[in-house]
Amino acid sequence: MSNKEFSGAEIIINSLVDLDVEVIFGYPGGAVLPIYDALFKQDKIRHILVRHEQAAVHAAEGYARSTGKVGVVLVTSGPGATNAVTGLTDAMLDSIPIICIAGQVPAHLIGSDAFQEADTVGITRHCTKHNYLVRNVDTLSKTIHEAFYVATNGRPGPVVIDVPKDVQIYTSKDIHSGVVKHRSYRPEAKGDIDQIKQAVTLLAGAKKPIFYTGGGVINSGPAAAQLLREMVQLIGAPITSTLMGLGAYPASDKQFLGMLGMHGTYEANNAMHDCDVMVCVGARFDDRVTGRLDAFSPNSKKIHIDIDRSSINKTVRVDVPIVGDVAHVLEDMLKVWKATILEQGSHSYDDWWAQIEQWRSRDCLKYKSMDDVIMPQYALERLQELTKDKDVYFTTEVGQHQMWAAQYLKLEKPNRWMTSGGLGTMGYGFPAAIGVQIAHKDALVIDVAGEASIQMNIQELSTAAQYDLPVKIFILNNEYMGMVRQWQELNHGARYSESYSESLPDFVALAKAYGAHGIVVDKPADIDGAIKEMIETDGLVVVDCRVAKFANCFPMVPSGAAHNDMIMPDDDEEIKEFEGGSALV
Amino acid sequence: MHHAHKEIEIVACHTLSIIVDNEAGVLAKVIGLFSGRGYNIENLTVAPVDIEGTESRITVVTKGTPHVIEQIKAQLDRLVPVHRVGDLTENGPHVERELALVKVHCENAQQQAALRIAEAFRAKIVDSSFDSYIFEVTGKSDKITAFVQLMQDAGLVEVVRTGVAALTRGSKAL
Numbered sequence: 001m002s003n004k005e006f007s008g009a010e011i012i013i014n015s016l017v018d019l020d021v022e023v024i025f026g027y028p029g030g031a032v033l034p035i036y037d038a039l040f041k042q043d044k045i046r047h048i049l050v051r052h053e054q055a056a057v058h059a060a061e062g063y064a065r066s067t068g069k070v071g072v073v074l075v076t077s078g079p080g081a082t083n084a085v086t087g088l089t090d091a092m093l094d095s096i097p098i099i100c101i102a103g104q105v106p107a108h109l110i111g112s113d114a115f116q117e118a119d120t121v122g123i124t125r126h127c128t129k130h131n132y133l134v135r136n137v138d139t140l141s142k143t144i145h146e147a148f149y150v151a152t153n154g155r156p157g158p159v160v161i162d163v164p165k166d167v168q169i170y171t172s173k174d175i176h177s178g179v180v181k182h183r184s185y186r187p188e189a190k191g192d193i194d195q196i197k198q199a200v201t202l203l204a205g206a207k208k209p210i211f212y213t214g215g216g217v218i219n220s221g222p223a224a225a226q227l228l229r230e231m232v233q234l235i236g237a238p239i240t241s242t243l244m245g246l247g248a249y250p251a252s253d254k255q256f257l258g259m260l261g262m263h264g265t266y267e268a269n270n271a272m273h274d275c276d277v278m279v280c281v282g283a284r285f286d287d288r289v290t291g292r293l294d295a296f297s298p299n300s301k302k303i304h305i306d307i308d309r310s311s312i313n314k315t316v317r318v319d320v321p322i323v324g325d326v327a328h329v330l331e332d333m334l335k336v337w338k339a340t341i342l343e344q345g346s347h348s349y350d351d352w353w354a355q356i357e358q359w360r361s362r363d364c365l366k367y368k369s370m371d372d373v374i375m376p377q378y379a380l381e382r383l384q385e386l387t388k389d390k391d392v393y394f395t396t397e398v399g400q401h402q403m404w405a406a407q408y409l410k411l412e413k414p415n416r417w418m419t420s421g422g423l424g425t426m427g428y429g430f431p432a433a434i435g436v437q438i439a440h441k442d443a444l445v446i447d448v449a450g451e452a453s454i455q456m457n458i459q460e461l462s463t464a465a466q467y468d469l470p471v472k473i474f475i476l477n478n479e480y481m482g483m484v485r486q487w488q489e490l491n492h493g494a495r496y497s498e499s500y501s502e503s504l505p506d507f508v509a510l511a512k513a514y515g516a517h518g519i520v521v522d523k524p525a526d527i528d529g530a531i532k533e534m535i536e537t538d539g540l541v542v543v544d545c546r547v548a549k550f551a552n553c554f555p556m557v558p559s560g561a562a563h564n565d566m567i568m569p570d571d572d573e574e575i576k577e578f579e580g581g582s583a584l585v
Numbered sequence: 586m587h588h589a590h591k592e593i594e595i596v597a598c599h600t601l602s603i604i605v606d607n608e609a610g611v612l613a614k615v616i617g618l619f620s621g622r623g624y625n626i627e628n629l630t631v632a633p634v635d636i637e638g639t640e641s642r643i644t645v646v647t648k649g650t651p652h653v654i655e656q657i658k659a660q661l662d663r664l665v666p667v668h669r670v671g672d673l674t675e676n677g678p679h680v681e682r683e684l685a686l687v688k689v690h691c692e693n694a695q696q697q698a699a700l701r702i703a704e705a706f707r708a709k710i711v712d713s714s715f716d717s718y719i720f721e722v723t724g725k726s727d728k729i730t731a732f733v734q735l736m737q738d739a740g741l742v743e744v745v746r747t748g749v750a751a752l753t754r755g756s757k758a759l
């Protein structure tokens with residue numbers, strides 16, 4: 001308790017300051033005016049005014065994912081809160097720590113269908129990790145602190161705090177500071193040591209081991225990525241990553257097989273299929289990763305490290321489950337390995353690597369290049385080449401361009417790759433890039449976009465312009481919702497129902513309208529020049545990169561197929577449909 | 586169709602005890618988890634159980650294969666306001682009770698039958714009028730179901746059941 005009384009709005013701002021929040025992404029409205037007033041009167045927290053509340057959440061996600069900190073969002077009641085729902089769900093599925101403070105109608109009006117009333121805690125109950133409706137100003141400070149604890153401990157996720165307008169005005173002396181734990185929620189960070197020993201023994205006996213790693217490594221923090229590198233290099237095993245985990249292990253390292261799953265590499269998927277011991281680290285056997293479940297890595301023993309017990313045995317049964325934080329568990333595993341296995345020595349993996357090299361030689365990411373049309377893969381290869389020595393962060397939208405980006409960009413470090421994995425939210429990439437750029441003022445931040453996705457949050461050009469954010473939007477414009485078109489080609493007789501991007505704007509003119517620089521490029525010979533111009537332009541840039549319209553993203557494990565049943569880029573045969581495939585997503 | 590697990594698993598009922606924070610929305614969160622993920626709820630009770638009223642105990646009877654039951658427990662356990670989840674069916678012997686109030690409207694001929702059945706089931710009369718009774722009956726759910734079925738021919742009017750309350754036998758708490 002302090003001696004001074006503070007209004008609820010002041011308590012919100014002071015609590016955020018106490019929790020080291022420097023930036024919030026938001027949009028005002030009637031039910032949050034007292035908070036905006038309190039913001040006006042202080043200078044510790046910077047407010048970034050977005051143009052749509054969904055973008056506020058994605059920006060906060062980009063901020064959180066590129067810094068490891070909590071992203072904070074402020075929205076008004078009713079439409080402000082409902083607009084945030086897609087972003088919250090996105091953060092829920094990708095386990096991103098977000099605090100979203102929402103205004104609410106005054107407590108005595110709740111339930112009366114008051115103007116701009118929505119049942120925010122009801123609506124967000126299942127798309128947040130936890131949520132609160134604060135009815136008493138005396139509990140406000142504690143609730144905000146506790147919300148941070150919940151958002152960041154265990155498997156991270158979004159937390160909504162719904163604050164009625166009268167609570168923002170009432171005053172209280174009840175002020176908390178520092179860490180406030182939840183009454184009962186205590187996720188365990190350390191893994192069970194017996195399980196860890198068992199895992200090490202299993203791994204040491206492997207002839208064909210593989211590490212399969214995911215976003216949990218990134219979420220666990222830089223130490224986890226470091227320990228992963230140490231472990232993988234010490235053992236000498238191959239490693240593959242999910243979409244979410246890219247960058248945790250350097251893509252250029254020879255032990256890295258590239259991404260696995262639906263659009264994963266030939267070598268990664270075959271190695272997953274044929275391995276004898278799989279170490280799943282902070283990944284969750286998502287359906288994009290496993291393909292057909294009953295044919296998923298049929299002959300392997302599986303070790304699964306995850307902070308969330310419910311991820312274990314959810315779809316794939318594992319032999320050694322370890323519930324804990326990746327960094328803690330890897331640290332213990334390394335200790336045990338060094339103490340017991342190093343002297344004994346483990347198997348040589350020469351045969352396994354020989355097999356993998358054979359798969360690798362298939363060169364699954366090769367594509368037919370053309371002289372007159374830019375292949376999207378080529379554009380990304382050049383983007384990779386021309387940015388590789390820079391302090392660069394990539395975000396993406398959702399579609400083919402996203403998968404190509406995952407395949408062709410070589411991510412070397414964690415926290416530099418922001419993409420919507422679990423929810424697959426078109427419109428994620430640009431606002432996320434804004435959040436990244438806010439956190440990393442001088443970095444090169446590039447949103448790899450599709451011409452359809454970018455239009456889902458294109459209004460944020462205004463936000464980027466307002467704050468002089470030099471974000472680069474690199475649109476792979478194939479004039480189609482390419483991923484939809486690809487599925488229609490594969491599963492629906494090439495009937496391109498509503499997947500053509502009709503009436504596209506002139507992106508260069510559009511950029512200009514927002515005071516940004518626009519570049520259009522449509523010849524392979526000009527691509528390097530366009531990318532260099534984009535990088536060298538000091539400010540917001542939109543590149544309209546016109547690419548081949550009918551390129552498909554391969555390799556592909558079609559829905560219903562097994563890992564070793566991939567469609568390859570040079571397959572000319574008629575593509576067969578897999579049993580039940582067209583009913584799957 | 587492809588199934589995740591080829592071995593045939595036996596579907597069984599499990600009685601779960603869930604200790605939660607007694608705060609608004611927790612029940613909705615727990616029930617929403619069942620509906621959202623397609624799990625069954627066969628039976629449900631909830632009430633605050635500690636003196637301060639800060640903790641509630643939810644008892645759910647659910648049905649599934651061992652794999653599904655494991656998932657349900659893990660999913661419940663990760664909810665922030667859930668303190669503990671116990672599987673009474675798995676934890677060994679336990680006592681299960683349900684209470685029902687059963688209203689019958691009886692003509693003369695039915696009256697004797699109703700009273701006889703009530704006696705056999707150790708049901709108490711908690712209300713009676715010129716031509717009706719309300720019986721209170723407690724016991725395992727199948728006993729209550731049997732009682733209600735028998736009362737059908739003795740002028741059953743309406744029934745209310747509390748749902749299952751259950752505790753493991755012995756001195757230990759959940």
Ligand SMILES: Cc1ncc(C[n+]2csc(CCOP(=O)(O)OP(=O)(O)O)c2C)c(N)n1
Pocket residue numbers: 397398399400401402424425426427449450451452453454476478480481482483484
């Ligand atoms: C909000 C939302 N609506 C619909 C979809 C379904 N969807 C997935 S990819 C895609 C097409 C994306 O087109 P574009 O942005 O041009 O990318 P491309 O696949 O052409 O690279 C659609 C409609 C989605 N993922 N998100």
Ligand SMILES: [Mg+2]
Pocket residue numbers: 399450451452476477478479480481482
């Ligand atoms: Mg497109």
